[in-house]
Amino acid sequence: MSPLKLKLHWQILIALGLAILVGLAVGREAGLFGVTFYAIFDFVGKLFLNALKMLIVPLILSSIIVGVSGLGSGNLGRLGGKTIGYYAMTSLFAILVGLILVNLIQPGVVDGDPKEVFGFSADVQSLEAKIGDKDGGDVVEVFLRMIPTNVVAAAAAGQMLGLIFFGLLYGFFITRLPENLAKTQSSFFEGVFEIMMRITDLIMRFAPIGVFALVAKTVASTGLDAFVPLALFFLTVVLALGTHFLVVLPLLLYFIGGVSPIRHYSAMGSALLTAFSTASSSATLPVTMECVEKNAGVSNRVTSFVLPLGATVNMDGSALYECVAAMFIAQAYGLDLTFGTQFLVVSLALLTSIGVAGIPAASLVAIAIILGAVGLPLEGIGLILAVDRILDMMRTTVNVFSDSCGAVIIARSEGETHVLQSPKLAGSAPGLSRT
Template identity: 40%
Template sequence: MNTTFKVLLGMGLGIIAGLILNLTGLNAEGSWANSYLTDGLFKVVGSMFVNALKMLVVPLVFFSLVCGVCGIGDIKLLGRIGSKSFVLYLVTTALAIATALVIATGFGIGEGMNAESSANFAGKDSPPLSTVLINIIPSNPISAMAQGDMLPVIFFSIMFGVSILMVGKKATVVSDFIETLNDIMMKMVTIIMEVAPYAVFCLIARAIADLGMDLLAQLLGYVLVLIGVLLFHLFVTLQVILKVLSGLSPVTFMKKMRNTQVFAFSTSSSNATIPVTLRAVTKRLGVKNSVASFTVPFGATINMDGTAIMQGVATVFIANIYNVELGMMGYLTVILMSVLASIGTAGVPGVGLIMLSMVFSQVGLPIEGIGLILGVDRLLDMIRTAVNVSGDAMVSTVVAKSEGQLDERVYNDPDAGNQSEMHLEQNQA
C-alpha cells in the first residue's frame, strides 16, 4: 500500500471509530473512552503529529524561499511570479465568497429559524489596512519566526535571497549551505509522513466523536449549503481556472492532490500543511522549487478560499436568523472585508471565526451569532482547509506553467513523487 492509500484508510477508519464513540454514548463526558481514548490517546497522538508539522514550517519556508529566490536568479522574474500569484489568490478568494453569497441567498438558509446558543464568542475588530501593510516588514525577524508570523517571515526570506543574488559569487557558499539545509528539511518531512496514517486516524476519530449529532441536525441547512459551496469551488471553479489558464488536466491535478487534501482536512491548518503541500507541488505536480517555494507559503498565508466561503454562507445564515437585511452594499462589504481579512490573518485552526467577527462588525450583524455555529465549525474548518491548500497548489501550477517553470512530464506521470516508490529505490540502493 502506498502512503496515499494508507492515509485514506486511516481517515475512513477514523470516521467509523468516531461515529461509534459518538452514537453509542461511549464518548460521554467523564467516561472511560472519553478520558483515555478521545481526550487521551487520540488527542496526544494527533497533537504530536500536528506539532511535528508545525515544527517544520518556519525553517522550511525560510530555507525553501531563499533557495527559490536564488534559483530564479532574476529579480524581475521574481516580481512577475509574485504579482501573478498575488492577483490570482485575490481573484479566487473574491470568486469564492461571491459564489457563497449567491448560493446561500438562493437557498434562504436560516429563514424562520429560532436558534439559541449558550456559547459565547469574543469578537475582534478589523485591523486597518495600514497596520496590515506595516506588519509585513518585521522589526525583529527572529521574533516573527518564533511567533510563526508568516508574512514577515516571507518578506525577510525574500530580502535575504535577493541580497545573496546581489552579492554574487562571494555568497555562493551561503546559498549552497542553505540549499543543503533545505534538503535536510524535506527529508524530515518524509520521516514524519511515515506516521501520518495513524495520526490522521486519531485526529479524525477525535473530531467526529466530539461532534454532537443533534447539533449537526439542528444546523443541517447551514452545514449542507456550506459543504456544497466548498465542493463546487474545489471541483468546478478552481479546475476551470486551472484548465483555462494552463491547459493542464484537472483530473490529474485532483488525483495528485488527494494526499495533501487529507492532511489539510486532518490538521485544519494551511500553515501546518505547508511541508506536505510543498512536497506535492514540486514532486507530484512538477512545479520547479524556485516557484513553489514562494507561491505555497505565500498562499498559505493570504489564500483563504475555503474560509471566505464560510464567511459568505455564515453571513447570510446569521442575517436571516436575526432578520437583518444586508442589501447589495452589505454584500459588497462582505466580499471586500473577506478579501482584505484573508491577507492579514494566519492559516491556523479557527482563524476563520476571527475573520468572521471582523466581517460581522462591519455589516452590523451581532457578534454573538457566531456562537450558533461554533459547535460544527471544527468539522467544517477541516473541509475548508482542504479547499485552501488546493487553491494554493492550483495557483502555483498556473504561475509555474506561465513562466516555463513546470515539468509537464512529472505532472502527467501518475507515479511521480510517489513515496512508496521512493522508499523502494532507497532500499534497493
C-alpha cells in the same frame, strides 16, 4: 518497494474512515485502565500536529530564500505578479460563489421569531473573550504585520506574513552579492531546505496514525447530531466549497494551465487528506510542497516561492466561509442586507482572508471583524460553532488545493511543459533542478 504496499493517500483515507467509525463507537467517556480513548486520540493527534508545525518556520524561510535567490532579480517581479494576481482572482471567485449560494438558499431565513428558533446564546462575554475585541480597524494590522520589528519574535508568534517578507528581501539581496558570497549563502539555504524535506518524509510515514487520532477525537467529541440544527447552513457551505473545488478550480487548471484536473487531484491526494484531518494549511505545507514537486512535477523554483506565500495569503475556502457565515448570521437576525452592505462583506472577506493564520478555527477571528463592521453582535458566532470544526477541515482542503492549482498554472505559464504529464516526475523532467 513492495507492490502490495498501499500509497500514502490510500493509507490516510482508510485511517480517516476507521477514525469516524471508532470515534462514533467510543465517544468521550469510554476507555481502559482509567484512561479515555478520547485522551489518547488527543495526545497522539497533538504529537502529529506538533511535528508538522515544527517544520513550518525553517521550511518557509528556507524555501522562500531558495526560491527567490534562484529566480534572480529579473524574474522575481514577473513571478510575484502572477502569484498575487492568481491568489486575488481565485479568492474573489470563491467569495462570489458563496455569496450567490447563500442568497439563493437563504439558510438563515426561518418562520417565526429567529431568536426562539436559533436560541441565541446568552453568554455573550465568553464568546467575546474567545474571539477577542476585534473591529474593522484590525484589517490594518494585516499590513503592519508584513514588516515585523523582530523577525525572530514574529516567527515564534506564528506571524508568517512578516517571515515571508523577510525571506523575500533576504533572497533578493543574495542575488546582489558578489558571486562567491552568493554561492555560499545559496548553498547553505538549499541544504536547510533539503533537510526539512527529508524530515517531512519521515513525519509523513506516521501520517495515517496522526490522521486517525485527529479525526477520531473530533467525531468522539461532537458525534453527528451537532449538524442537525444547522443542516441548511452546513449544506450551503459544503455546496459552495464543492462548487469552487470541483468546478471553478478544475476549469482554471484546464483552460489556463492546459493540464488534466483529474491528474492533479490524483497528485495531490496525500496533501488534501492531510489538510482535511489537520484543518491547518500551514501544518500541511510540507506535504503540499512534496506532492506538487514530486507528484505533479512542478519545479522547485516555482513551488518554493508560490506555495509558502499561498499558505499564508491565499485562503479561498476561508474567504468563502467568512462571507457565507456573515450572511447567514445576518439572515438569522432577520436582517435584509443591502447591496452596499453585501459589497462591504465581500471586500472584508477578501482582505481578512489574507491575514487569517493557517491554523484551525482562525476564520472565527475574521468573521468577528466582518460582523463588527456590519454592526452585528459577536453572539451570532455562537450559531456556527457546532459545525465549525468539520467545515474548517473542508475549507482548509480547498485552501490547499487552490495553492497547488496556482503552482501548476504558474509553472505552465513559465514554460514548464512536463507538469502533470506522467504519474511520477520527481527528478526526471527538465527544469526540475533545485538551483
